[in-house]
Amino acid sequence: MKHIKQRNVIKLALTQREFFNSLASEWDNRARHDPSKLAEIINLINFSKGANVLDVGCGTGVLIPYIIEKIGYSGRIVGLDIAEKMLEKARQKFPHQNFPNVDFVVGDIMNYNPRLFFDYIVCYSSFPHFPDKKNSIKKMASLLDSEGKLIICHSESRQKINSLHQSLDKSVSSDILPSGMQVSAYMQSAGLKVETVIDDEEKYVIIGAKL
C-alpha cells in the first residue's frame, strides 16, 4: 500500500485488489445488471452444453446462474478473481456441496496456469481493470481449447463504463475500456478470429474464436 502525504494528512492509496475487497460486502446491492441485457449477452455467446468455462474477474458470481443454465451440470465453471473477499461472497452463494461443478480461484489472470484448457473464457465487467490489455488477451487466448472462444463484455455502453470509472477511487479511475476496434485488433494479433463486435449505446460484446 502506498503512502501519499498531503498537507499533513496521510492518505493511504488503495490497490485495485483492496478497492474491490472493500466493496465485496455491498457489491450485490451496489452493482446493478439489467437481466434482459445479460440474457442477450449470454445468448450471443451461445454456450454449448457440457462446456468448460473460465469467468475472469467473476466478483461475487453474477454470471454464474446464467452460465449454468446453458452449460448444465455436466459443464464446469472456474471463477477467477484477484479480490479474495469477492470470492468469499461467491462461495457463500454457490457452495461446493450444491454446485460441485463450480470452483473459485484467487489469482491474477496474468499468472493463472490451469491444468485444463477452456471452451469459453468470459470477462464480464472486468477487462478495463487489466493493466496490460494486449498481453492479457494473448494470455487468455493461450488458455483456450481448440475452437474455444474469448468474450469481453459489458451490459452498458463503453462511454458509460469509462465515465463511471473516472468518478471512482484512484485505484480504478484510469481503468479504460478500449474501443471494440482496438480489442478486435488485440484479439487478431493473439491469433483469434473476431466473430462479434458490438460497441454501441446499449452494450459491449466482443467475441473472438481460436482458429
Ligand SMILES: C[S@@+](CC[C@H](N)C(=O)[O-])C[C@H]1O[C@@H](n2cnc3c(N)ncnc32)[C@H](O)[C@@H]1O
Ligand atoms: C467491476 S468488478 C466485476 C465483477 C463481476 N464480474 C460483476 O460484474 O459483478 C471487476 C472484478 O475484476 C477483478 N479483477 C481485476 N483485475 C483482475 C485480474 N487481473 N485478474 C482477475 N481478476 C481481476 C476485480 O477484483 C473485480 O472483482
